Amino acid sequence: MALSRDAYKALEDIVGTDNITEEPAVLDAYALHWGLKAFTGNPFGLRHEAVLLPASTEDVQAIVKTCNQHRIKFKALSTGWGSMNGAGSEGVIQLDLRRMNRILEINEKAMYAVVEPYVICAQLQAELMKKGLTFNIISAGSNTSALPLTALMGSGPTSVSTSYNNRNILGVEWVLPTGEILRTGSLGSGAGWFCGDGPGPSIRGVMRGYKAPLGGLGVFTKAATKVYHWPGPEVLGIEGASPSYTPKLPETVTAHYITFPSWEKFTEAGYKIGASEIAMACDKLPPWMLALNLTENGREGIRLFSEIRSQTIDKGISILIILGADSQPEFEYREKVLRRITSETGGEFLPLVEDPTMRNRLIWHRIRATTGARETFRLMLSQGASFGACDSWEFAVSEAEEGARLKKKYIEEGTIIDDGTDNAWGTVYEYGHMGHMDELYLSDPSVPASGQAAFALLEDTMRACMEKSLGCPQIVMGNRGHDVFGPSMNNYHLWARKLKKAFDPNGVSESTNYITAEE
Amino acid sequence: MTLEDCRDDLEWCSRCSMCKFIPMEVISGYDFATVCPSIARYNFHSYSAGGKLNMALAMLDGRIDYTDKLVEMIYQCQICGGCDVACKYNRDMEPLEILYQFRIKCVGDGQLLPAHMVVIDGLRKEDNMMCGSKSERGDWAKGLDVKDLTTEKAEVYFHAGCRYCFDKELWPAARSAVSLLLKAGVDVGIMGKDENCCGGRSYEIGYQGELTKYAEHNMEMLKVAGAKVLVTPCADCYHAFKVLYHKIGKKLDVEVLHITEFLERLIKEGKLKPTQKVPMAITYHDPCHLGRMGEPWIPWDGARTRGSGQIILHEPPKEFRRGTHGIYEPPRNILKSIPGLRLVEMVRNRERAWCCGAGGGVIDAFPDFAQWTALERVREAKSTEAEAIVTACPWCKRNLSDAVEESGDKLRIYDIVEILEQAI
Numbered sequence: 001m002a003l004s005r006d007a008y009k010a011l012e013d014i015v016g017t018d019n020i021t022e023e024p025a026v027l028d029a030y031a032l033h034w035g036l037k038a039f040t041g042n043p044f045g046l047r048h049e050a051v052l053l054p055a056s057t058e059d060v061q062a063i064v065k066t067c068n069q070h071r072i073k074f075k076a077l078s079t080g081w082g083s084m085n086g087a088g089s090e091g092v093i094q095l096d097l098r099r100m101n102r103i104l105e106i107n108e109k110a111m112y113a114v115v116e117p118y119v120i121c122a123q124l125q126a127e128l129m130k131k132g133l134t135f136n137i138i139s140a141g142s143n144t145s146a147l148p149l150t151a152l153m154g155s156g157p158t159s160v161s162t163s164y165n166n167r168n169i170l171g172v173e174w175v176l177p178t179g180e181i182l183r184t185g186s187l188g189s190g191a192g193w194f195c196g197d198g199p200g201p202s203i204r205g206v207m208r209g210y211k212a213p214l215g216g217l218g219v220f221t222k223a224a225t226k227v228y229h230w231p232g233p234e235v236l237g238i239e240g241a242s243p244s245y246t247p248k249l250p251e252t253v254t255a256h257y258i259t260f261p262s263w264e265k266f267t268e269a270g271y272k273i274g275a276s277e278i279a280m281a282c283d284k285l286p287p288w289m290l291a292l293n294l295t296e297n298g299r300e301g302i303r304l305f306s307e308i309r310s311q312t313i314d315k316g317i318s319i320l321i322i323l324g325a326d327s328q329p330e331f332e333y334r335e336k337v338l339r340r341i342t343s344e345t346g347g348e349f350l351p352l353v354e355d356p357t358m359r360n361r362l363i364w365h366r367i368r369a370t371t372g373a374r375e376t377f378r379l380m381l382s383q384g385a386s387f388g389a390c391d392s393w394e395f396a397v398s399e400a401e402e403g404a405r406l407k408k409k410y411i412e413e414g415t416i417i418d419d420g421t422d423n424a425w426g427t428v429y430e431y432g433h434m435g436h437m438d439e440l441y442l443s444d445p446s447v448p449a450s451g452q453a454a455f456a457l458l459e460d461t462m463r464a465c466m467e468k469s470l471g472c473p474q475i476v477m478g479n480r481g482h483d484v485f486g487p488s489m490n491n492y493h494l495w496a497r498k499l500k501k502a503f504d505p506n507g508v509s510e511s512t513n514y515i516t517a518e519e
Numbered sequence: 520m521t522l523e524d525c526r527d528d529l530e531w532c533s534r535c536s537m538c539k540f541i542p543m544e545v546i547s548g549y550d551f552a553t554v555c556p557s558i559a560r561y562n563f564h565s566y567s568a569g570g571k572l573n574m575a576l577a578m579l580d581g582r583i584d585y586t587d588k589l590v591e592m593i594y595q596c597q598i599c600g601g602c603d604v605a606c607k608y609n610r611d612m613e614p615l616e617i618l619y620q621f622r623i624k625c626v627g628d629g630q631l632l633p634a635h636m637v638v639i640d641g642l643r644k645e646d647n648m649m650c651g652s653k654s655e656r657g658d659w660a661k662g663l664d665v666k667d668l669t670t671e672k673a674e675v676y677f678h679a680g681c682r683y684c685f686d687k688e689l690w691p692a693a694r695s696a697v698s699l700l701l702k703a704g705v706d707v708g709i710m711g712k713d714e715n716c717c718g719g720r721s722y723e724i725g726y727q728g729e730l731t732k733y734a735e736h737n738m739e740m741l742k743v744a745g746a747k748v749l750v751t752p753c754a755d756c757y758h759a760f761k762v763l764y765h766k767i768g769k770k771l772d773v774e775v776l777h778i779t780e781f782l783e784r785l786i787k788e789g790k791l792k793p794t795q796k797v798p799m800a801i802t803y804h805d806p807c808h809l810g811r812m813g814e815p816w817i818p819w820d821g822a823r824t825r826g827s828g829q830i831i832l833h834e835p836p837k838e839f840r841r842g843t844h845g846i847y848e849p850p851r852n853i854l855k856s857i858p859g860l861r862l863v864e865m866v867r868n869r870e871r872a873w874c875c876g877a878g879g880g881v882i883d884a885f886p887d888f889a890q891w892t893a894l895e896r897v898r899e900a901k902s903t904e905a906e907a908i909v910t911a912c913p914w915c916k917r918n919l920s921d922a923v924e925e926s927g928d929k930l931r932i933y934d935i936v937e938i939l940e941q942a943i
Contacts, residue, residue, distance in 0.1 A: 021563060025589040028577035029565035034533045043530060044582065053562050079536050080564065098562055103549055122546040130548070142543045143536050235547055241843045241870045242542045243608045298611050299836055302826075370543040373535045374609035379830045381531060417828040444829040446530070 003049045003093070007070040011052060011093070014062045019053035019099070026051055030094050035083035038382045038445040038454060045086045048075070048094040055099040057173060057181065057221040063095060064219065065179035067508045075510040076219040078117040078145035084214045084477060088512020095219065103127060104222060110194040112170050112224045119146045122368060126235075134230035134367070136162035139425060141372035148225040152211050152474045153388055155436040157366040158322070159427040160274060160282035162228045164390070164436065166208055170196045170224035174207065177218045177504035193224035206499055210390070210492075211474060216514025217503055231280070231324040236364065243296050246357060247364040252324065252331040253280075255363045256338065257290065257353035259311065259318040261346045266317040267397045269345040270435065273321060274393065274428040276341065278334040281322035281366055282428040284400070284437065287312040288419035289375040290320070293365055294358055298379040304352075305420075311350055313420035317400075318350070322363055380417055380442035384454050386461035389471025393428055393435035399470050400424030403439025406460045410441075415453030417442040438474060477513040522575055522620040527823050528612040529576040531831075538568040538602035538614060541871035551866040551899050554601035556874055556892040565592055568602035568614040575621050590630045593621055595888055598723045598879035599807040604842035604870045611839060622725030634884035635724050642729060646715045649685035657711030659683060659690040665697050666708030668744040673708030675700070675781075676746035676773070678760075680753030681716050682913035688920075689913050692934035696752045696778050699940060703790040705781075707750070710740065719759025719808075724880040727767075730759070734769035741773055752778040752936060754806035754912035755878070757846075758813055765816035777809055779911050779935060783849040786856050793942035796859035801938070802905035803850060803862060804896060804919065805872035806912035811842030842870035850911050850935055857942040863903040873899060875915035882918060893922035897930060907931035909938055 002022070003011075012020050021027075027047045037043040049072070054060045060076075067074045076095040077085040087094065101118035108131050115124060121135075122142035128134050136159055138144055138151040148154060149172070154165025162168075171187030171194070184207065187193055188200025196204050207217070237248035260266040273282050285293070290312075291305035292298070312318045321338060325331035342349070353359050365371045376383040387399035404421040411418045419442065426437030439461065443454035458475070465473050465485075472485045486493025493515065501517040503509075537543070539558050546552045553559045558567040565574055571593065577583045596618065603615035625631070641650035659679060666673045677700065683693040700707045718733030737760070741749065749771065751757050761775040776784075785791040805811075819837045826832045847869045854862050867873045876882070876892025896919060900908045908930060910916055920932045 019562070021588075023565075023586065023588045024583045025574045025577065025586065025592065026563050026565040026570075028582055029563070029570040029573040032534065032573040032576065037530070044577065044580075051563060081533070081535055096562070096564065119549070120540065120552070122540070122543045123549045123552050126546050126548045126552075141535070142546075143540065238545055241845075241847070242545075242604055243841055243843070245542070245544045247544070296841075297839065298830075299832065302830065364544060368543055371609060373533055373537060377531070377533045377535075378609060378611055379832075381831070411828065414828055417830055442828075444825070444831070447825065447829050450829045 003072065004070065007066065007072060008050065010066045010070070011050065011063060014059055014066065015052050015054055020050055022050045031086060033083035033086055034382065038384070038451060041445070045083065046088070046090060048087050048092050051094045051096055053096050053099050057175065060095065060175045060219050060221055061179055061181060064175055064177065067093070068179055068506050071506060071508065073508050073510040075215045077215070078147060078150050079120060079143065081140060081144060084513040087510055089510060092510045100221065105193070106131060108133065111227050112193055113227050114193050114222060114224045115146045116222055117145050117147045117150070117220065120144065121146045125368065128227055129230050129232070130234045132230055132234070133227045134158070134162065135225055135227045136164060136168055137369040138165070139369065139372065142369045146225065147220060147223050149208055149212055149220045149223055153390060153436060154212070155427055155429070157283040157369055157427065158281045159429050159436070160431060161280050163226065163430050166204070168226040169204060169208060170194060170226060172207065172220060173222040175219045175221055177509035210472065214477065214513040216500065216509055216511025218509050231326050244361070247360050249360050249363060252326070252328060253363060254335070255320060255322045255353060255359050257318060257320050257350040258342055258347040259315050259350065261316040263317055263397060263401050265345045266319065267394050269341055269347060270319070270393050270397070270428050271433060272341045272345070273338065274431050274433065276337050277431045278323060278337045279321050280324040281320060283320040283322065283366055284424060284426040285320045285366070286419065286423045286425060287318055288423050289425065292375045292378060293371045294362060301378065308350065308352060309420060313422060315348065317422060320362070320366065322366060376440070376442065381444045381446060382442070382454065384441045384443065384458055385438045386458055386473055386475055387465070387470060388436065388438035388474030390434065390436055391471055392433055395471070396426050396435035396437035400426060400437045400439060402464050402468065402470060403461060406464065407439070407441060407457060410453045410457050413453070415443070415450045416457065479516055482515050520620060522617070522624045523579060525613070525617045525620055526579060528617060529572050529579070531612050532569050532572045534569050536567070536569065537609060538606050540605060541867055542605055542608040545871060547866055554605055554867065554871060554873065556599070556876060556895070557596040560888055560891055561595060566595065568606065568618065571621060572614060572617055575617055585628065585630050590625060590632065593625060594632055594880060595885055596879055597874045597876060597881050597892065599874035600812045600842070601871065601874065604811050607839055607841040611833065619723070623727050626725035632884045635880050638883050639721060639724070639726055639729070642716060642721055647681040647685060648716055648720050649681045651685035654712055656684045656714055657709070659693050660697065660709055660711065663694060663697055665701065668708035668710050668746065669713050671708060672745045674706040674746060675708070675748045675750055676741060676744055677707050677709050678714060678749055678751040678756055679709065680751055680756040680913065682917065683753060684714065686913060686917060689916060692913070692916070692937050693752060695940040696936040699782060699791060699936060699943065702943065703785040708746070715740070717756040717759035719755050719763055720880065722763055723878065730763055731767060731769070734764045734767060738769060738771060741771065746773060748774045748776060750776050750778055750781050752913070752934070754809035754813070755914055758808035762812065762816045765818070777813070777846055777911065779850040779853060780846060782936070782939060783852050786853065791943060793857045793939060795942045797857050797938060797941050798859040799907060800861045800863055800905045801854065801907045801909045802865050802900045802903045803854060804875065804900070804908050804910040804915055805847065805869055806910060806915050807872065807874050807878060809911055810845040810847055810872055811870040813846045814840050814842065814844040845870060853935060853939055854909065857938065860938070863905050865899045865903055867899060875910070875918045877914040877918035882914070889918055890922050890925060893918045894926060897922050897926065897928060900930060907933055909933045909935050911935045
């Protein structure tokens with residue numbers, strides 16, 4: 001179904017000839033997403049009718065109004081990593097927001113930064129560090145959008161000290177599916193970007209809720225994110241060349257990779273480290289990811305994994321703690337507290353990460369979140385992630401424990417990668433009792449047995465969520481998933497559907513991966 | 520190798536967009552974070568390496584056919600290798616090879632750009648990429664007291680390259696290079712009008728047969744000349760002689776050095792002594808073909824296999840060229856040896872350098888894009904407060920000089936030999 005010439009002309013008039021295309025090759029470049037192969041056997045999803053490159057909120061608003069007028073569905077993306085960024089139904093135009101790429105403000109006093117959708121996390125963090133600040137970079141990596149509205153859950157390696165995106169969102173400029181512009185939080189009453197909840201409309205729960213709406217509720221064109229203190233240098237001195245840079249860090253920034261003898265002790269340590277407010281990162285980086293993170297190629301990663309296995313997986317459950325302080329006495333205090341908690345909970349430091357070069361590399365990899373693709377795709381075609389509830393730390397750990405148990409049989413039959421079963425990534429949130437955990441598993445959908453195993457494991461984890469009350473998995477997207485989980489969770493799906501209907505009366509904001517108005 | 524042979528990698532791209540930026544670890548601000556001129560200029564994902572991989576897969580799967588726009592997109596790219604380094608920061612795959620193979624397929628399928636056809640016609644008739652007359656190739660060296668290797672023997676063969684031979688404004692740099700070698704007592708000779716193209720640029724446009732032809736010719740020529748060392752001041756030629764010839768199984772039986780490597784050696788040995796002050800703040804522009812693409816070719820003949828648990832492995836183990844071992848320090852060491860000269864680095868240096876814009880046939884087919892890319896480099900250089908950009912490739916010098924001239928900027932552009940000559 002091609003766009004009518006009238007509609008195309010109207011859209012072209014908004015963005016200009018150079019910023020709209022129906023070229024099949026371009027459309028296919030946008031239609032391909034690695035994740036689709038795992039679900040459909042074909043990496044190409046549906047082709048969009050056209051791709052547009054708006055440059056401003058005004059452009060987006062005009063496009064959305066035109067879509068309403070012509071009943072065309074639209075789907076916006078920022079950096080576009082993941083199959084949820086593409087059209088899930090026919091007759092959709094794609095808005096690539098990459099020309100909306102400005103950092104609009106960094107407010108050191110009120111501790112926020114305002115960005116457009118195509119500022120990537122690395123850019124924003126680098127600018128923040130020059131002012132002694134940092135922010136929450138999502139675990140996917142600093143190659144993703146810094147807008148706190150794009151990721152599924154929005155948690156990252158430093159979330160213990162930089163929170164997660166549900167709570168980092170402050171003022172937002174939002175082009176609704178009708179084309180109206182809504183400014184939320186303090187921005188809505190003209191008071192600036194500093195608060196997400198008012199004075200002015202606070203609809204954070206509607207706007208982002210448990211997960212981001214994945215393009216199903218209009219287009220977020222600007223947003224403020226909360227920023228946090230950075231105790232390191234303004235600009236890191238970095239030596240060497242890719243892929244093994246060696247950053248220079250002050251002596252008041254360090255890391256330890258600690259293995260605890262049981263899930264119970266691991267949980268206890270997480271609570272204590274969180275409550276003590278000593279950590280910049282309380283980052284459950286599993287040994288598999290650690291090994292891939294610190295090596296230059298996949299084969300080396302496997303070698304290192306087998307080398308550290310006896311010191312980590314065979315001994316218990318591991319976590320990476322990054323400490324940072326503004327002064328030597330403060331640093332010593334933090335270090336002392338960590339050592340005491342480690343001792344009380346039977347933890348052991350991994351010698352590999354005590355090496356200064358390895359340690360500094362690891363710290364920078366995690367604070368900048370540079371190696372997401374290295375830890376997941378370097379040795380495998382597809383990565384799955386299950387569980388992922390945002391709940392108490394203990395609850396999050398129980399998801400990881402269940403994930404490791406469920407994975408075992410698939411690893412033993414050789415259909416998914418042997419990551420030692422514990423390949424759950426997670427974090428304590430906000431120095432507190434909350435936490436996040438998702439179980440990662442690596443498979444190859446081009447090998448039928450492997451693809452089938454990945455699906456079976458996903459189903460196992462979904463079933464476990466229902467039967468063992470392990471929360472709503474982050475992977476639940478679209479009507480089918482919400483209709484399964486909604487009845488067990490206060491019928492949230494009925495409310496979400498009503499909201500969708502109210503916000504998008506013409507159904508133009510493509511929402512296959514969110515929820516549609518139709519039951 | 521064909522595009523079809525790259526299918527595994529085509530399906531392995533995870534669309535992470537790393538290919539659009541310098542490695543995340545070294546992003547030090549909002550500005551100068553991107554590495555790919557093509558996506559930076561044209562914006563649609565299809566212009567990035569990842570997007571080109573997607574389009575290549577679509578073509579192999581029969582989803583798309585050639586259109587003028589598709590061919591244009593394939594060629595609106597300098598093949599500068601920035602994406603390759605950025606991707607391989609995390610991944611064990613070969614995006615740059617796919618970009619080559621996509622172009623080779625275009626040429627094989629008769630999908631040619633008129634501007635490139637003119638250049639290739641010139642190459643076939645006159646053995647150069649500048650549409651110059653073969654008989655005038657040696658004119659740049661008139662009056663130099665240097666051996667003629669067509670009649671004499673010498674230890675070192677100095678290969679000027681097409682750009683230096685036919686771009687009159689650049690002749691002083693090529694002449695300076697030879698003068699410095701002679702001053703250091705090097706037994707050096709040139710081929711004059713009998714010098715031939717290296718074939719590298721034509722390969723990058725997709726004409727792989729031309730590379731083979733010139734590799735064979737140059738191998739034979741070197742054998743007859745009896746030289747033991749090939750030195751070139753052109754980064755493109757250096758890359759062809761050192762990397763591409765090896766890649767196609769025509770590794771030269773001589774030592775291949777870029778002029779910066781050779782001059783650094785001569786300075787270390789005390790045969791050249793930079794003693795004159797050159798009081799200037801300069802920034803060094805790493806030519807792509809000397810820097811990240813200048814690291815040695817690593818032969819590998821194997822396949823991707825599945826290990827335990829479906830892990831993807833290369834058998835036998837493959838060592839990837841990630842830009843780690845490019846020629847970065849020799850030019851910097853030369854500059855550091857010059858009294859009074861202050862070297863200030865741009866954000867995008869060494870393996871993450873921004874391209875000058877000339878490469879991959881862009882200067883011939885899309886001169887506006889070449890200039891746009893060069894202007895972005897000039898903007899970066901100016902942010903360092905340097906008075907001049909020093910580079911080590913005639914293509915870079917030409918394109919950057921044109922950009923500066925067009926913009927009316929006062930920034931000066933030098934080849935590194937010109938600066939060294941001032942100091943000696």
